[in-house]
Amino acid sequence: MAKYLLRRLFISMLTILVLITAVWILVRLLPGDPFTSDKLSPEIKENIMRYYGFDKPLITQYITYLKNLLRGDLGYSLNYKNLTVTRILKDSFPYSADLGVRALLFAVLTGLFLGIVAALNRSRFLDYFCIIIAIIGCSVPDFIIGSLLQYVFGVKLKLLPVAQWQGFKYTILPSVALGFYTLAYVSRVMRASMLEVVNQDYIKTANSKGLSQIQVIFGHQIRNAILPVITVLGPIIAAILTGTFVIESIYTIPGMGKYYVSGVQTLDYTLILGSTIFYGVLLVIANTVVDIAYGIIDPRIRVYKK
Numbered sequence: 001m002a003k004y005l006l007r008r009l010f011i012s013m014l015t016i017l018v019l020i021t022a023v024w025i026l027v028r029l030l031p032g033d034p035f036t037s038d039k040l041s042p043e044i045k046e047n048i049m050r051y052y053g054f055d056k057p058l059i060t061q062y063i064t065y066l067k068n069l070l071r072g073d074l075g076y077s078l079n080y081k082n083l084t085v086t087r088i089l090k091d092s093f094p095y096s097a098d099l100g101v102r103a104l105l106f107a108v109l110t111g112l113f114l115g116i117v118a119a120l121n122r123s124r125f126l127d128y129f130c131i132i133i134a135i136i137g138c139s140v141p142d143f144i145i146g147s148l149l150q151y152v153f154g155v156k157l158k159l160l161p162v163a164q165w166q167g168f169k170y171t172i173l174p175s176v177a178l179g180f181y182t183l184a185y186v187s188r189v190m191r192a193s194m195l196e197v198v199n200q201d202y203i204k205t206a207n208s209k210g211l212s213q214i215q216v217i218f219g220h221q222i223r224n225a226i227l228p229v230i231t232v233l234g235p236i237i238a239a240i241l242t243g244t245f246v247i248e249s250i251y252t253i254p255g256m257g258k259y260y261v262s263g264v265q266t267l268d269y270t271l272i273l274g275s276t277i278f279y280g281v282l283l284v285i286a287n288t289v290v291d292i293a294y295g296i297i298d299p300r301i302r303v304y305k306k
Contacts, residue, residue, distance in 0.1 A: 008291065012284040019280045020069070024062060028271050034078040034267045045203065049278070061092070065088070065273070074277070075270035079262060086273035088259055093278075095165060096255035099178060100241035102171055107179030107240075108186055115190025116222065122195065136270060138183025146177035163252045166200045174251040178244060182236055193225035200224070214249055234290040237284060 035048050049055045053064060068075060074085035118130035118146060135154060137145075154162035161170050197203065206216045245257030256275065263271035 004018075007111060008288055012288060016280055016285060020066070020277060021062075023273055023276045024065065027267075027272055030267060032267060034269065071275070074274035077268055077271045079266045079268040079271065080259075082212060085270050088136060088271065089256065089274060089278055091257055092256045095253055096257065097241050099165075099171065099248070099253060099255060100237075102175035103179035104182070104237060104240050106175055107182035108229075109231070110179075111183040111186030112190050112226070114183070114187040115229075116194060116217075118187065118191040119194030119198070120217070130191070134184040134188045134191075137180045138188070141246075142177055142244065143246045144249055145180050146174070149173045149177055150250070155187075163250075165251070165253045168250075174247050174304070177250070178240065178247045182240065185232065185236075189229050189232060190225060193228045194221060195224045197221050209264055213293065230290055234287040237282075237286040242284060284302060 020177045031237040033049075033054070035045050040048070046055070053061055056064075072086075074089075077083050077085055077088060080088065090253075114133060118127045121127045150162040150173060153160045160173050162173070164170050165174075202224075203216065203220055206220050211219070245261045247253070248255040248257040259271060262268070263275065
């Protein structure tokens with residue numbers, strides 16, 4: 001296992017380096033620059049470019065960025081004056097992470113439950129009901145889900161607040177809106193996996209041993225059917241934890257989403273790179289945790305990896 005983890009660490013570091021390089025090149029290929037403005041004279045713009053080092057050759061800028069990155073310096077935002085990218089991420093990520101954890105718990109737990117219920121009641125009313133929820137979740141955009149939740153539960157029924165982030169009641173609607181797609185996706189994967197597992201030989205063996213239906217379902221079906229769900233959770237976790245601009249905008253949550261989109265719109269190179277690196281590291285960590293979880297759930301995978 002130690003050798004496997006070291007190999008995974010090396011691959012992860014290489015992946016992050018490739019990600020940094022690719023994003024750095026793509027950002028610089030975008031038309032325009034962060035300081036394009038009719039209010040700036042050519043002399044002032046030239047001084048600003050020199051101050052940020054943009055007057056140097058691209059390879060020199062790239063090497064300088066990597067050196068600063070190794071020291072933990074993500075640089076200053078070009079759009080938000082006197083704010084470092086690290087400070088922006090430090091201030092905004094807790095809101096996105098809080099929202100993401102709540103949405104993830106709601107989505108995974110509810111999605112697994114619906115998938116299991118649908119599989120155990122195949123071609124019955126509960127199965128069709130769960131399928132309809134999954135179809136709605138996968139086909140309706142999250143901004144429509146978020147707006148409908150605001151209108152129904154906030155405006156019409158007046159049960160929950162429609163915006164801000166000031167307490168538990170404020171977190172319910174955005175968490176449901178953000179997690180609804182994941183809920184639908186998880187339920188579909190779990191249902192399909194459960195239906196595939198039910199005809200396996202070890203399920204027939206368990207039934208022939210006289211085990212109760214509850215023992216077969218929880219001890220064999222769910223344990224083996226949940227592996228495909230874990231596979232898709234890696235990138236989903238990273239995406240949810242870093243927040244989504246749409247949901248954060250609808251519910252006026254001061255998370256990472258608005259900063260990232262603002263950075264793209266204003267060509268804030270350092271903010272785009274810093275946010276992307278942060279997201280990439282989370283994604284790599286999430287995928288590594290998923291690989292380790294494989295071994296915990298299925299001993300056969302753990303033995304193979306050794």
